[in-house]
Amino acid sequence: MCTGYGGLDDAVRAVFGGELAWVADNDPGAAQILAHRHPEVANLGDITAVDWRDVEPVDILTGGYPCQPFSTAGKRKGTEDDRHIWPHIARALGVLRPRYAFFENVAGHLSLGFDAVLADLAALGFDAEWCTLRASDVGGAHQRKRLFVLARPADPQGEGRQGQGLPRRASGRGLPAAHPLDLRGHRGGQAGREPQRHAAGKGRPAAHPTRVGQREPANPTQSLAGSRDARQEPGRGGGAPAADTEGDGRHQGRAKPAGQQGRPHAAVGGVPDWGEYEPAIRRWETVTGRPAPRPTDDLGRLNPPFVEWLMALDNGHVTAVPGLSRTAQLKALGNGVVPPQAAAALRILLDRAGPDRYQAPSPHHPFRRSAA
Numbered sequence: 001m002c003t004g005y006g007g008l009d010d011a012v013r014a015v016f017g018g019e020l021a022w023v024a025d026n027d028p029g030a031a032q033i034l035a036h037r038h039p040e041v042a043n044l045g046d047i048t049a050v051d052w053r054d055v056e057p058v059d060i061l062t063g064g065y066p067c068q069p070f071s072t073a074g075k076r077k078g079t080e081d082d083r084h085i086w087p088h089i090a091r092a093l094g095v096l097r098p099r100y101a102f103f104e105n106v107a108g109h110l111s112l113g114f115d116a117v118l119a120d121l122a123a124l125g126f127d128a129e130w131c132t133l134r135a136s137d138v139g140g141a142h143q144r145k146r147l148f149v150l151a152r153p154a155d156p157q158g159e160g161r162q163g164q165g166l167p168r169r170a171s172g173r174g175l176p177a178a179h180p181l182d183l184r185g186h187r188g189g190q191a192g193r194e195p196q197r198h199a200a201g202k203g204r205p206a207a208h209p210t211r212v213g214q215r216e217p218a219n220p221t222q223s224l225a226g227s228r229d230a231r232q233e234p235g236r237g238g239g240a241p242a243a244d245t246e247g248d249g250r251h252q253g254r255a256k257p258a259g260q261q262g263r264p265h266a267a268v269g270g271v272p273d274w275g276e277y278e279p280a281i282r283r284w285e286t287v288t289g290r291p292a293p294r295p296t297d298d299l300g301r302l303n304p305p306f307v308e309w310l311m312a313l314d315n316g317h318v319t320a321v322p323g324l325s326r327t328a329q330l331k332a333l334g335n336g337v338v339p340p341q342a343a344a345a346l347r348i349l350l351d352r353a354g355p356d357r358y359q360a361p362s363p364h365h366p367f368r369r370s371a372a
Contacts, residue, residue, distance in 0.1 A: 001025075001047050001063035001089055003372040005033045005318050007311070007337030008062040008104055012372075014343045015350075021058045021371045024050065029328035030335075036321045048088045052095035061098040062372040063089055064337055065105060086113070090120045093151070101151040102346060104337050107132050109147050117149070126151040129349045135312075135338045141277070141284035141292075142310055144338060148345035150353065287340075288312055304329040312338050 003009065003023040012018070023034050024044040034043055044050050065085055093101055109117075110132070121128050128151045135144040272295055274281045281292050293305040304319045304326055311333055318329050 001061070001092065001372060002065050002085075003034060003043075003062075004030050004064055004336050005313070005332050006037065006372065007313075007339050008064055008102060008342055009372045010339040011337070011342030011346055012060055012062055012102060014339065015346050016060065018059065021056050023372050027332075029324060029332050032324055032328070033318060033321050033332060037317070047092065048085060050092070052092045055092075055096065056371075057096050057098070058371040059099045060371075061093065061096060061101045063101070063103050064335075065089055065103065086117055086120070090124065093121075093126065094124050097153065099152065101126070101149075102342075103149040103151070104342060105147050105149075107145045107147050114147075121151050125154050127154045127353075129352045131345055131348055131352075133341055133345045133348070135341045136280070138338075138340045138344050139283050139287035140310070140312070140338060140341065141280040144341070146337070146341065146345075148342065148349065150346065150349035152353070284310070290315070301326075302330065304333065307333045311336055312340050 001024045003025040004027075006023070009020060009023075020038060020041045022042045022044055023038065024047050025031055025034060026046040031043055031045075034041070044055065089103075118128060128149055130147060130149045132145055132147050134140070134146075135142055272292075285291055288309065290309070293309050294303050295306045297303045305315065307330065308315070308317060308319055313333075313336075318324070318332055321329075324332075
């Protein structure tokens with residue numbers, strides 16, 4: 001769901017294998033990319049209008065739901081934002097009952113609206129693990145700190161897909177039976193909800209606004225990695241370093257080229273002067289196995305192939321889609337997910353879930369279908 005150019009899909013398939021059953025994104029640019037890259041896969045379009053009882057169930061459900069309600073690059077209206085579509089995703093989870101659900105959002109979601117997500121997952125009978133990870137943690141040339149969430153049924157042996165509406169069964173691990181979620185119920189606050197009692201039943205405390213030390217500025221010029229020290233994030237359930245407080249906002253995943261950061265533009269066709277970001281650029285070239293494209297085009301504008309490279313996508317994954325405008329390319333890339341970053345986060349979360357919870361694919365019980 002909210003598939004975009006398919007970064008979460010690529011991450012899941014890198015870890016589990018499998019194939020796409022369907023996608024769901026009604027953004028015109030994203031739909032154009034998906035139709036070009038996966039012409040045989042159905043696009044369900046607007047997830048708020050889907051009757052999930054008619055949709056093929058899947059093993060793994062992914063979603064990078066809109067970040068604007070939670071990003072510091074915007075007004076941070078949270079659950080009051082009209083673009084807050086998590087309740088619709090919760091409805092889909094309650095009907096499809098996948099073996100795993102994997103979500104991504106901006107790190108600012110931890111301090112706004114994430115309590116509602118955890119409470120809904122608990123009500124639906126799902127356990128959850130979550131972490132934040134930077135693209136630079138896997139060698140990326142930009143920070144791009146993101147929140148990743150892995151949910152799975154608390155009772156994996158219980159009844160699967162529910163025929164109508166949301167499930168009304170106890171999870172088998174002390175969670176209350178789920179009840180139908182009011183799609184408008186998220187707009188009046190979340191008084192009384194205590195998601196810290198839910199985190200995989202292990203007593204892990206939920207993120208709290210006063211303990212989450214990161215913010216994401218609207219200024220994307222700090223998006224290249226290597227210029228600042230990492231720090232430990234307060235309240236984070238893990239020992240890996242978190243991004244500094246100046247990671248980019250999701251819509252701003254477009255690193256400003258070195259030539260626009262006070263350094264002279266390279267001559268057309270010349271070698272860019274990356275300045276202080278040279279080590280980060282060279283590191284990512286090593287990881288991706290290909291040189292960085294020019295950061296700007298002949299008109300001095302941000303070059304979409306450069307952003308595509310920053311996102312660890314194959315050359316042309318977005319930029320070679322026929323008829324896709326430069327603006328649409330940058331929008332899709334700015335909203336996207338770095339697949340190696342998401343795959344690393346997924347492995348971290350699976351490891352946290354423990355071997356008794358990790359349903360590894362096997363010849364007898366493979367992960368055959370995923371959806372985003």
